[in-house]
Amino acid sequence: MPVDQGLRLAESVSETRQWDRLMELARIGAIPGDGVNRQALTALDRQARRLMIAWAEEAGATVSVDDAANLWFRVEGRIPGATPLLTGSHMDSQPAGGRFDGIYGVMAGLEILCALKDSGLTLDRPLEVVAWTNEEGSRFAPGCMGSMAWAGTKPLAAFAETRDAEGIRFADALAEQLAAEADLPRRPLGGQAHAYIEAHIEQGPKLETEALDIGVVTGIQGSRWLTVTITGASAHAGTTPVSLRRDAMQATMRAIAALNTLTADPTDVLRFTVGSLTVEPGSSNSVAGMVRFTIDLRHPDAVVLAAIGDAVAATVAEAALPCVATIEERFSAAPLDFDADLVTAVREAAETLGQSWSLMPSGAFHDAQLVAGAVPSAMIFVPSRAGISHNPAEFTSAAQLAAGTRVLAAALASQSRVTN
Amino acid sequence: MPVDQGLRLAESVSETRQWDRLMELARIGAIPGDGVNRQALTALDRQARRLMIAWAEEAGATVSVDDAANLWFRVEGRIPGATPLLTGSHMDSQPAGGRFDGIYGVMAGLEILCALKDSGLTLDRPLEVVAWTNEEGSRFAPGCMGSMAWAGTKPLAAFAETRDAEGIRFADALAEQLAAEADLPRRPLGGQAHAYIEAHIEQGPKLETEALDIGVVTGIQGSRWLTVTITGASAHAGTTPVSLRRDAMQATMRAIAALNTLTADPTDVLRFTVGSLTVEPGSSNSVAGMVRFTIDLRHPDAVVLAAIGDAVAATVAEAALPCVATIEERFSAAPLDFDADLVTAVREAAETLGQSWSLMPSGAFHDAQLVAGAVPSAMIFVPSRAGISHNPAEFTSAAQLAAGTRVLAAALASQSRVTN
Structure with a gap:
C-alpha cells in the first residue's frame, strides 16, 4: 500500500468513536476514581469481550478464539495466502487499574478495522487484531500467559496449576472462559504473521514531560x-x-x-x-x-x-x-530489542503524519515482548498523564489516543505490500 | 477454711485428669505441630464449651451464660449469701496458638470443682469458674471483650460493629453463640465477687530460666x-x-x-x-x-x-x-498492680505447698487486668517451655500444670472464710 493510502487509512480513524467505545468498556468493572478492576478470565472480562466482539463483527471481521482464550478479529487482504499483519494488546486490568492499559491497543486495532471499512480500502495482507489473555499477571502470575502460549515461549499446560488468591486453578478459569465462548470458532494456538505492532499507553512520564506525541519503542527492559x-x-x-x-x-x-x-x-x-x-x-x-x-x-x-x-x-x-x-x-x-526495520516503519509513520516522536525503551513489559520471539515486532506509545498507570487516575486524552492509532494504521499499512 | 483444708483440697487435684482433659480439648481445632486454632465465637469454640460444660455438670456445678457469652460454673458454699470466689480464664486461642494459653486457667478452675467433689470439702463461699469471651482479640479486636463487659470497663454494645477478617460483625457472632447455647440459663452481666485469681501459663521464659515452679504475679504491664x-x-x-x-x-x-x-x-x-x-x-x-x-x-x-x-x-x-x-x-x-493481700495469699499458698516461686509482672495482658477493676484480683503463672506462646510449640508439663492448680486451690481456699 503506497504512503498516500496509509495516510487515507489513518485519516479514517475516528477519534470520537474510539474514545466513546473506550469509555463504554470502562464501565465494565468500573471502580471509584475512574478506575477499572476487570481481571483476566472473570465474568467482567467476558462481558467486555462480548462488547468488543459485537463491534468487530459490525466492522466485518471474523471472530475466533484459540486454546489460550486469546481473542482474534480478522479481515482478509487482497493477496490470497499472504501472511497477516498483526496488532492488538490485552483487555485484562490490574485490580485497581485504569481505563487505558491494554484495552487501548485492542481498541486501536478494532478502530483500524472500522477505518478500513469506512474508507473502502483493502490491505494486501490480512489484518488480525488480537486480545491476549492475562497480560497483567495480577490474578494469575506470571503475566503474558496468552502471548507466551501463542509464541511458544511456554506451553499452555505449564500454567494449569497456577492459582489465584481464592485458590482457583488457571486451567479451571480458562476452561470456564472457553465454555462461555463455545459459540466462537476455535483456531489453533500459534501461526505465522508478517509483523506485529502493539499500541499502548507509555505508563511513564517521558512523553508528557518532553511534550511528545508518540513513543517509537526500541525494545523492552x-x-x-x-x-x-x-x-x-x-x-x-x-x-x-x-x-x-x-x-x-x-x-x-x-x-x-x-x-x-x-x-x-x-x-x-x-x-x-x-x-x-x-x-x-x-x-x-x-x-x-x-x-x-x-x-x-x-x-x-x-x-x-x-x-x-x-x-x-x-x-x-x-x-x-x-x-x-x-x-x-x-x-x-531478558531485555529485548524490537525489529529494527519495524521500528523504522513506526518512526516514519509518525513523521509522515506530522507527529512529534522519540525513540524510547519500554519500562513495562508487554505481550510484544513474547510475540517478538515468533514474529518481527514493534510498539507505539502514547503519553500517560503524570506517568500514572496501574491506578484509576491513569489518563490519555482522546486526541492523543487517536494520534497513536493513526500512526499504528500507517505503520501497519506500510508493511502490507507483498513483495515476493 | 483452715490451711490444712486448703492442703487437702490441693491434694485432691488430679494431675492426670487435668492433663487428659486438656489434651482432649486440644483435639478441637487441632493444627499441625500440636497447635490449636479455636477462635472466639466459632463452631469449634462452642464444641469445646460443650465438652467443658459436661465435665462441670459431672462435678456438680450449675452452668449458666451471660449476655457476653461468658460461661459460668458455680458450686455453692456453706454460708448462704456469701459473695463468691472467682477463678477462670478464656477458652479461645490465637489463629496459630497452643494447647494451654487460656484454656489452662479454665481447666484449673474445673479441676478444683472436681477436687471439691472428690474430697467432700465445702468452702464457706460459693466458687465460680468463668470462661471469658474473646480474650485473644485475634478474630475480633480488641481482646478481653467478655471481661471488659462483665467488669463494666466498656458496655458490650461498644463492640457490636467490630468485624472479623471475613466481615462478620461481633454482634452477629455473639448472637449465634447465644442462640446455640439457648438451653443454658442466662445470668446478668456483672455482679459481685470476693476475689478473682486466674491461673495462666507464663508465656515468657523467666520461670523456666530460673527453674521456678510458680510465678506470683504482681501486676500486668x-x-x-x-x-x-x-x-x-x-x-x-x-x-x-x-x-x-x-x-x-x-x-x-x-x-x-x-x-x-x-x-x-x-x-x-x-x-x-x-x-x-x-x-x-x-x-x-x-x-x-x-x-x-x-x-x-x-x-x-x-x-x-x-x-x-x-x-x-x-x-x-x-x-x-x-x-x-x-x-x-x-x-x-494502663499498667496494673494486683491486690496486695491476694498476691500475698498466692505467695503463701505456694510456700505452704513447697513450690518455688518468684514475684513477677505479667508480660501479656489477661482478663484479670479487667476483672481487677471490679474485684480484688491476682494471678498465678506456671512455666512455659522456652517462653514460647501464641505458637503450636507452646508447652507446660502435666506436673507443672498440676502444681499451678494446687496453688490456685490453696489460695482460693485461703480466701474462703467469711469474716463479717
Whole structure:
C-alpha cells in the first residue's frame, strides 16, 4: 500500500468513536476514581469481550478464539495466502487499574478495522487484531500467559496449576472462559504473521514531560519476578523479649533495607518494587512467624539485571538472620530489542503524519515482548498523564489516543505490500 | 477454711485428669505441630464449651451464660449469701496458638470443682469458674471483650460493629453463640465477687530460666494497640522511576525503622511488635498505594508507655513522607498492680505447698487486668517451655500444670472464710 493510502487509512480513524467505545468498556468493572478492576478470565472480562466482539463483527471481521482464550478479529487482504499483519494488546486490568492499559491497543486495532471499512480500502495482507489473555499477571502470575502460549515461549499446560488468591486453578478459569465462548470458532494456538505492532499507553512520564506525541519503542527492559519467604518463629507479643525473638517482620524490614542498598541506582533506571507482602499468623499481638513478599526488578541492560537479580538471594539471606529466607524466581524476561526495520516503519509513520516522536525503551513489559520471539515486532506509545498507570487516575486524552492509532494504521499499512 | 483444708483440697487435684482433659480439648481445632486454632465465637469454640460444660455438670456445678457469652460454673458454699470466689480464664486461642494459653486457667478452675467433689470439702463461699469471651482479640479486636463487659470497663454494645477478617460483625457472632447455647440459663452481666485469681501459663521464659515452679504475679504491664495507615500512590512497577514514587511499602519500611529507634530499649523491657500488615493493591507489579499495619506496644511503667505511645504518630508521619500516615488507637490498658493481700495469699499458698516461686509482672495482658477493676484480683503463672506462646510449640508439663492448680486451690481456699 503506497504512503498516500496509509495516510487515507489513518485519516479514517475516528477519534470520537474510539474514545466513546473506550469509555463504554470502562464501565465494565468500573471502580471509584475512574478506575477499572476487570481481571483476566472473570465474568467482567467476558462481558467486555462480548462488547468488543459485537463491534468487530459490525466492522466485518471474523471472530475466533484459540486454546489460550486469546481473542482474534480478522479481515482478509487482497493477496490470497499472504501472511497477516498483526496488532492488538490485552483487555485484562490490574485490580485497581485504569481505563487505558491494554484495552487501548485492542481498541486501536478494532478502530483500524472500522477505518478500513469506512474508507473502502483493502490491505494486501490480512489484518488480525488480537486480545491476549492475562497480560497483567495480577490474578494469575506470571503475566503474558496468552502471548507466551501463542509464541511458544511456554506451553499452555505449564500454567494449569497456577492459582489465584481464592485458590482457583488457571486451567479451571480458562476452561470456564472457553465454555462461555463455545459459540466462537476455535483456531489453533500459534501461526505465522508478517509483523506485529502493539499500541499502548507509555505508563511513564517521558512523553508528557518532553511534550511528545508518540513513543517509537526500541525494545523492552528485562524483568525478574521473585518471591521471598522469610521464616522466623511466631511468639507472644507481650511476653517475648525483643532480644529473644526471631521476628519474620523485622527480618523482612532488614531484608528490604538491604535490597534498597543493593538496587540503589543514581541514574534512576533500575526499578525495584515490593508490591505484595503477607504475614502469618497476621495477628496484631503475635510476633510474625512467616512473611512472604514479592520483588519486581527491571533494567534494560541484561548484564546489570542478571548481576542484581542473582545477588538478591544472598543479600536477603544475610539480612534476615536469625530468620531463614528462601527465594523463588517466578518469572524472568531478558531485555529485548524490537525489529529494527519495524521500528523504522513506526518512526516514519509518525513523521509522515506530522507527529512529534522519540525513540524510547519500554519500562513495562508487554505481550510484544513474547510475540517478538515468533514474529518481527514493534510498539507505539502514547503519553500517560503524570506517568500514572496501574491506578484509576491513569489518563490519555482522546486526541492523543487517536494520534497513536493513526500512526499504528500507517505503520501497519506500510508493511502490507507483498513483495515476493 | 483452715490451711490444712486448703492442703487437702490441693491434694485432691488430679494431675492426670487435668492433663487428659486438656489434651482432649486440644483435639478441637487441632493444627499441625500440636497447635490449636479455636477462635472466639466459632463452631469449634462452642464444641469445646460443650465438652467443658459436661465435665462441670459431672462435678456438680450449675452452668449458666451471660449476655457476653461468658460461661459460668458455680458450686455453692456453706454460708448462704456469701459473695463468691472467682477463678477462670478464656477458652479461645490465637489463629496459630497452643494447647494451654487460656484454656489452662479454665481447666484449673474445673479441676478444683472436681477436687471439691472428690474430697467432700465445702468452702464457706460459693466458687465460680468463668470462661471469658474473646480474650485473644485475634478474630475480633480488641481482646478481653467478655471481661471488659462483665467488669463494666466498656458496655458490650461498644463492640457490636467490630468485624472479623471475613466481615462478620461481633454482634452477629455473639448472637449465634447465644442462640446455640439457648438451653443454658442466662445470668446478668456483672455482679459481685470476693476475689478473682486466674491461673495462666507464663508465656515468657523467666520461670523456666530460673527453674521456678510458680510465678506470683504482681501486676500486668500496660498495652497500647495502634493501627497505622500509610497512603501513597499506586503506580506501575516497571515504568515509574523510583525517585518519582510515593511508595507506601517503602514508607512503611522507613516508619518501622523509625519506630525501632523510638522503642529501642537496652533493658529489653519494652515490647514493640508489628504483627499484621496488609498492602493495597497488593499486586507484585504495582507500587503499593496503601499499607496498613498494627503496633503492639507494652511496658510496665505508665509514664514510659505514655511517652513512647504518644510519640508514635509524629515518628511515623515524618518517616513516611512523602506518603501520608494516619494513626488509630484501637485499645489501651494502663499498667496494673494486683491486690496486695491476694498476691500475698498466692505467695503463701505456694510456700505452704513447697513450690518455688518468684514475684513477677505479667508480660501479656489477661482478663484479670479487667476483672481487677471490679474485684480484688491476682494471678498465678506456671512455666512455659522456652517462653514460647501464641505458637503450636507452646508447652507446660502435666506436673507443672498440676502444681499451678494446687496453688490456685490453696489460695482460693485461703480466701474462703467469711469474716463479717
